[in-house]
Structure formats: structure tokens, C-alpha cells
Amino acid sequence: MPRIQTTCPRCHQPIVAEVQQLFDINTDPTAKQRLLSRSTNVSQCQACGYEGMMSVPVVYHDPEKELLLTYFPPELGLPVNEQERQIGPLINQVVNALPAEKRKGYLFRPQTMLTYQTLIDRILEADGITKEMMEAQQKRINLIQKLITTPAPEDRKKVILDNTELVDGNLFAIFSTLIESASMQGDEKSAQMLSAINKELLEQTEFGRELLAQNQEAQTAIKALQEASKGGLTREHLLNILLEIKSLSALTTVVSLTRNGLDYQFFQSLTERIEKETGEIKQKFTDLREKLLKITRDYDLEVNKHIAAAEKLLDTILADTDLEESVKKHINEIDEFFSQAIRTAFDKANQSGDTARLEKIQKLTSVIEKVSAPPPELDLIQKLVDAKDEGERHKIIEENGAMITDELLQALNSIIAEGQSRKESPELIQVLESIYKEALRFSMEKKLKG
Numbered sequence: 001m002p003r004i005q006t007t008c009p010r011c012h013q014p015i016v017a018e019v020q021q022l023f024d025i026n027t028d029p030t031a032k033q034r035l036l037s038r039s040t041n042v043s044q045c046q047a048c049g050y051e052g053m054m055s056v057p058v059v060y061h062d063p064e065k066e067l068l069l070t071y072f073p074p075e076l077g078l079p080v081n082e083q084e085r086q087i088g089p090l091i092n093q094v095v096n097a098l099p100a101e102k103r104k105g106y107l108f109r110p111q112t113m114l115t116y117q118t119l120i121d122r123i124l125e126a127d128g129i130t131k132e133m134m135e136a137q138q139k140r141i142n143l144i145q146k147l148i149t150t151p152a153p154e155d156r157k158k159v160i161l162d163n164t165e166l167v168d169g170n171l172f173a174i175f176s177t178l179i180e181s182a183s184m185q186g187d188e189k190s191a192q193m194l195s196a197i198n199k200e201l202l203e204q205t206e207f208g209r210e211l212l213a214q215n216q217e218a219q220t221a222i223k224a225l226q227e228a229s230k231g232g233l234t235r236e237h238l239l240n241i242l243l244e245i246k247s248l249s250a251l252t253t254v255v256s257l258t259r260n261g262l263d264y265q266f267f268q269s270l271t272e273r274i275e276k277e278t279g280e281i282k283q284k285f286t287d288l289r290e291k292l293l294k295i296t297r298d299y300d301l302e303v304n305k306h307i308a309a310a311e312k313l314l315d316t317i318l319a320d321t322d323l324e325e326s327v328k329k330h331i332n333e334i335d336e337f338f339s340q341a342i343r344t345a346f347d348k349a350n351q352s353g354d355t356a357r358l359e360k361i362q363k364l365t366s367v368i369e370k371v372s373a374p375p376p377e378l379d380l381i382q383k384l385v386d387a388k389d390e391g392e393r394h395k396i397i398e399e400n401g402a403m404i405t406d407e408l409l410q411a412l413n414s415i416i417a418e419g420q421s422r423k424e425s426p427e428l429i430q431v432l433e434s435i436y437k438e439a440l441r442f443s444m445e446k447k448l449k450g
Helices: 031-036 080-094 117-128 130-147 154-162 169-184 188-204 206-230 235-243 247-262 264-276 277-317 321-329 336-352 353-369 376-386 390-399 406-421 426-449
Strands: 002-008 016-017 022-024 040-044 050-053 058-062 067-071 112-115
Touching: 016 040, 016 058, 016 264, 022 031, 022 080, 022 130, 031 058, 031 117, 040 058, 058 080, 058 117, 067 117, 112 117, 117 130, 130 154, 130 169, 130 188, 154 188, 154 336, 169 188, 169 206, 206 235, 206 247, 235 247, 235 264, 235 321, 247 321, 264 277, 277 321, 277 336, 277 353, 336 353, 376 390, 390 426, 406 426
Parallel strands: 022 058, 067 112
Antiparallel strands: 002 016, 040 050, 058 067
């Protein structure tokens, strides 16, 4: 991002800030997240401590949703023709980055957003997130902040009881994200506090108690599956386990784990069983069959949707002349479905004798392995962990002296902090701490010699 010099709106001292005006998902899949998080175009003044959004024109482009949005800060007070002059080159960048066959009419009818918040709302609206949904989410965040700042358990209980309508799956999802984030940052105290509040919500609300019961039911079913698998999981065993599950949530979880076993033969056996039974038992089996048919149908539709998206992505990458650059651009979209799409495409090309496509798929596989390979620093840390004793570790450090940098020491520190927050093996933590001390000593000696 380009850096510009401006002045602090509070103390008027000169400051340098990074500016991004074009957010094009076509060339940068992470652009939307940066725009929505308001983490770009923020100025910070070292003199007075001011921090705030900068007034800069913005262009947002999402080719999949055919969105081309522009925002020009009204406080700049520029006439329309000057606004168009500044926005024009950004729109040209959007058009030039698209191949000719993907240049559609929406590109020539950009939508003007009058405020920055309107810009955000329009992007979220295209994702199916309404203003009402955003307001409800903000209420949940406000509730979490209130619970965090209410120290006494009895007072928190009153806050929870006064806001039970906000306690739902979305609230627990936010808590899960916050707890995971605190753990990843090594903030064990915050993680424990958030976990304690989360536990109170589970125990003190009807939704929470239902969630606990469903989770317990799913865990019981999974344990039964594991036990049955030891002696060979038959369709009859699977049916008996499924019959014991009452909640739809737990049933869906178990189906996702046993989808391959719910085949034609399974449903045929279930139908035969229904025909033999009478009364309540017959109805129980019939209801289970209907639920299983719906769950498996929905599950297969979702899987097929992911497979189709992966195949489309594979074709997009293979059509690109620069495979490595294309893989880097889409690295966050490469998952197990994409790996499956590669295997399927390879088999089809092999069967049809399409050697050109085979070669490109093989080259793509090599590029993915290269791009997704862990940094050499992590590889060095792993070698040090695997070393049989301190002498061997010292030798490895000596041989890789150029890699013993401040960045490596910071990485070691982060790994140790994360390991401690996740209650990793004390022996592993001890080894990592020993490696850190040895690497720190080597780094200091190297700097002294320098």
C-alpha cells in the first residue's frame, strides 16, 4: 500500500500513513475483510495519540456479485467532476484486471455510496446480511461487553436473565471465536474468564441447557460408534445407535460422520424393518427414516456445492498463465474439496490421454506443495525439537546460523505461549524453552562479534 504524508486533525503535526483506495476481490480475495474490519486507511499520530479513519476515496469491486461501489468523502468538499477525475483511474484498474469476456455492464454503472457506513451495509447486503441482522449482532456484542465488565456472578446472572432473547447460536459462536482468539494470543486469563461466562450462559438459559443436552447426546452417540467400530461397525449397529438419538442437531452430527454407511442397502434394511413392525415402534422407525433421508439429502447437496466450486476454481487456476501467482491468490480457497477435484481431473485426463492437461495438473500440484510449504524457520524449529540431545541442537544452530534471527526468536516465543495456553505436553514446552535459550545465546554472541 502506498504511504502518504498528511497532518494530524487534532494537533496538526505531520504524520505518515498507509492508504488503500481500491479493494478489488478479483485481484485480492482478502480485500473485503480488510474493508469491513476498517483496518485500512487508519492514521495514527505519535505526537498526541490520535487514531482515526482517513478521508480518502474508495472503490470496491466484487465480480461474483457484480458489485462496483464508489465512495467519496463529502468532507473533502470537491466538485463532482473532480471526484470523477480521482475515481476514474481506480475503475480503469478494475476493468483492466478482468479478461475481456468477464467485462459486464455493471462495470460501466458504478453505484455511488453517500457514506462509508452505506458502503459497508451494501457489501453485507449482497452477502445476505440485512440491517436488522447487523443490529441484532451488535446487541449480542453489547451483551458480551456488559457481562465482561460485570464482575459479580450474581449480577451477571441478572444480566443474563434480562437478555435471554439474545442467547442463541450466534452468541455462542461469538464466544467461541473470542475464546479461541485469546488462547491463540497466549492471553490465558481472558480465555478463562470468557470460558467461565460462556459456561454460565449454558447453565442459566433454556437455549444453553438445550445446547448442552444436544452436545452430550452427540458425544454419547460418537462414543458408541467408536466402541462398535472396535468389533466392526455393522448397519444394524449403526441403526441402533441412530434410534437412540432424540435431537436433530445430534442426529445431523452423527450422520456427517457416518454418511458412507447410510447407503442404499442401509435404507433398504430400514424399510424392511418398518414393514415388520407395528404401532409406536413402526412410527419411530418411519420418523427416523424420514429424518435420515432429509439430512443425507441436504448433506449431499452441500458437499456437491463445495465440489462444484472446487472444480470451477481448478479450471480458473489451470487457465491462468502464471500458475504460482494464481495459487497464491487463491491459497485460502484450497481445501480437501480442491484436492479431490485435482484427483478427479487427473484421472479423467489420464483416461482420455490428454497429456497437456496431465502435465499442467502435475505442475499445479508441485506449485501448491511449494506455496503451502511451511516457512524454513518452522522447519528449523522442528529439526531442533527432533534433535536427540543438546549437543545435536547446538550443532544444528551452528550450521544454520544465518537463520537465527529476531524473527525466529519471536516465532519460538509465540509457539511456547500458544503451547502453554493449550496445555501442551510440559516436556515439549521444556524442550522449546531450552531451544529458545540456546538460540538467544547464539544470537547475542553473533551480534557481539558483529
